[in-house]
Amino acid sequence: MQIAIGLYDGFTALDAIGPYQVFSNIPGVDVVLCAERVGPLHDDNDLLHLTIEHTFADVPTPDVLLVPGGVITRQLATDRAPVVEWIAAAHPRTTWTTSVCTGSLLLGAAGVLDGIAATTHWCAYDELRTYGAEPTEQRVVRVGKVVTGAGVSAGIDMALTLTGLIWGQDMAEAIQLAIEYDPQPPYDAGSPSKAPAPILELVSAVIAQQEAELRAGA
Amino acid sequence: MQIAIGLYDGFTALDAIGPYQVFSNIPGVDVVLCAERVGPLHDDNDLLHLTIEHTFADVPTPDVLLVPGGVITRQLATDRAPVVEWIAAAHPRTTWTTSVCTGSLLLGAAGVLDGIAATTHWCAYDELRTYGAEPTEQRVVRVGKVVTGAGVSAGIDMALTLTGLIWGQDMAEAIQLAIEYDPQPPYDAGSPSKAPAPILELVSAVIAQQEAELRAGA
Numbered sequence: 001m002q003i004a005i006g007l008y009d010g011f012t013a014l015d016a017i018g019p020y021q022v023f024s025n026i027p028g029v030d031v032v033l034c035a036e037r038v039g040p041l042h043d044d045n046d047l048l049h050l051t052i053e054h055t056f057a058d059v060p061t062p063d064v065l066l067v068p069g070g071v072i073t074r075q076l077a078t079d080r081a082p083v084v085e086w087i088a089a090a091h092p093r094t095t096w097t098t099s100v101c102t103g104s105l106l107l108g109a110a111g112v113l114d115g116i117a118a119t120t121h122w123c124a125y126d127e128l129r130t131y132g133a134e135p136t137e138q139r140v141v142r143v144g145k146v147v148t149g150a151g152v153s154a155g156i157d158m159a160l161t162l163t164g165l166i167w168g169q170d171m172a173e174a175i176q177l178a179i180e181y182d183p184q185p186p187y188d189a190g191s192p193s194k195a196p197a198p199i200l201e202l203v204s205a206v207i208a209q210q211e212a213e214l215r216a217g218a
Numbered sequence: 219m220q221i222a223i224g225l226y227d228g229f230t231a232l233d234a235i236g237p238y239q240v241f242s243n244i245p246g247v248d249v250v251l252c253a254e255r256v257g258p259l260h261d262d263n264d265l266l267h268l269t270i271e272h273t274f275a276d277v278p279t280p281d282v283l284l285v286p287g288g289v290i291t292r293q294l295a296t297d298r299a300p301v302v303e304w305i306a307a308a309h310p311r312t313t314w315t316t317s318v319c320t321g322s323l324l325l326g327a328a329g330v331l332d333g334i335a336a337t338t339h340w341c342a343y344d345e346l347r348t349y350g351a352e353p354t355e356q357r358v359v360r361v362g363k364v365v366t367g368a369g370v371s372a373g374i375d376m377a378l379t380l381t382g383l384i385w386g387q388d389m390a391e392a393i394q395l396a397i398e399y400d401p402q403p404p405y406d407a408g409s410p411s412k413a414p415a416p417i418l419e420l421v422s423a424v425i426a427q428q429e430a431e432l433r434a435g436a
Contacts, residue, residue: 014239014397021232024263031265045242047249049269122398139402151398156371161404173407173417179232180340180369182408183401184357186379189391190400199391
């Protein structure tokens, strides 16, 4: 069982590491962090610096394909970047094709979401629709072999859901216990419907600015 | 405001990346990933390979000090490894000294937890007690400026709690919304009191074996 997590400069760290922590605890699973090239790769803050040892070409037929999100996904999707080509080529033979956060825009650009329900970070529903997907305000959305998770931290819920689907409830519960995933957020503002309106406006504005800066710099 | 996350070979990735994702979203915060030496560093699976650019010596007086956990913490604590020396030297001048999972054993070895309540991964209460701490079965435990989080995924709750303490509720809610932290685990087995007994026995045995293997290999 090979699980390939496809990375690129500018990915959001927790999008990838949440599922990574879930899957890498499962006995016998080959978790591969891959990217266009071997060598250095950085997250969207340019603070987390990874060394990649496997290219997309090294992992052409993963059983499970997962892509994280990041503000840069809009640009990667538009440019049909190597990660999009990798998804498009691998998807027909995967057992599960999955994303976290705006990683779903990469699935969309690869043609994976056309006409099906999917989720993404709450700020990207409109963009998701441009790929023919039906944006769905759920933590985890499954349609056949395509499983999409909502923003950033939702990757943990997505990966545990997938663990249950693949290995059964006992394994998923064992992993949940191992990572002590008994979440108790000190506040209750984790979705647009729960956050106070001024907080939602503030965060929406910050994200819009990040996207604008990225477009301007591109 | 400088937040230093102290790493070492064998740390558990999500322990560090959960808080990293919370703190790196806060405007004006200098998040520093540091270790004994610059250069390559790997997690407990030896699948995630980082390049470290800051040594402990580069970050002697962080405002917030955070250490993640990992099976290897038992050994690092016993050996009084460089990360322990760093904590001991920095702690008197921090504003907050914090840990996730068995990172609390490192705080304990540094003398930070003597006589106070603290938490850790559920498998390590007894070891925590050997450092004079009062193991407390809570997701996040705060005593003065010392904040400890429970196992692995608890780092997100710990970091949001700390965000609220430092920057106030609005900032914590904004970060929670930005990372869409509205957790919906598909199962309810994330703590020893919630997991079915056979699952608890299984995971306890696996962790005990990992510890034994590490001791045998050391």
